[in-house]
Amino acid sequence: xQKLNFPDYSFRLKNSENKVSIFDEIRKKxxxxxxxxxxxxxxxxxxxxxxxxxxxxxSAEKTIxxxxxxxxxxxxxxxxxxxxxxxxECKAPEVTITQQTFDQIARYNLKLNxxxxxxxxxxxxxxxxxxxxxxxxxxxxxxxxYQQ
Numbered sequence: 001x002q003k004l005n006f007p008d009y010s011f012r013l014k015n016s017e018n019k020v021s022i023f024d025e026i027r028k029k030x031x032x033x034x035x036x037x038x039x040x041x042x043x044x045x046x047x048x049x050x051x052x053x054x055x056x057x058x059s060a061e062k063t064i065x066x067x068x069x070x071x072x073x074x075x076x077x078x079x080x081x082x083x084x085x086x087x088x089e090c091k092a093p094e095v096t097i098t099q100q101t102f103d104q105i106a107r108y109n110l111k112l113n114x115x116x117x118x119x120x121x122x123x124x125x126x127x128x129x130x131x132x133x134x135x136x137x138x139x140x141x142x143x144x145x146y147q148q
Contacts (some may be wrong), residue, residue: 001038002093004122009045026060035092039122052146053077084114091121
């Protein structure tokens with residue numbers, strides 16, 4: 001798999017019927033290793049190891065209903081009170097992050113109301129703080145670390 005713009009992390013991989021799977025600590029199971037999953041797993045490790053977000057506050061790949069359509073978010077991080085702290089959109093490394101990508105995560109966030117957004121293709125990472133009253137986001141250099 002492609003080298004990403006993250007620190008080096010170690011992963012549990014397994015090969016079965018010529019398909020490689022990667023162990024997801026959040027979902028507690030092996031997931032077929034696609035380029036997007038490679039980015040998602042690096043992002044999970046980044047949130048756990050670099051930003052110190054508790055594993056129990058992270059959720060991966062859950063379905064939400066948006067305007068009557070089922071959509072799936074990549075990752076969310078909850079606050080201790082159950083509100084959303086961070087919404088993450090992961091793309092495969094070869095996918096260019098465009099305004100459409102931000103529009104997609106912003107639409108999801110109209111329903112989810114996370115304080116922060118992260119968009120990554122593993123090579124480029126973008127972090128935003130939401131201003132929910134004005135429905136706009138402010139770009140940040142990095143995400144805040146977890147605060148107890």
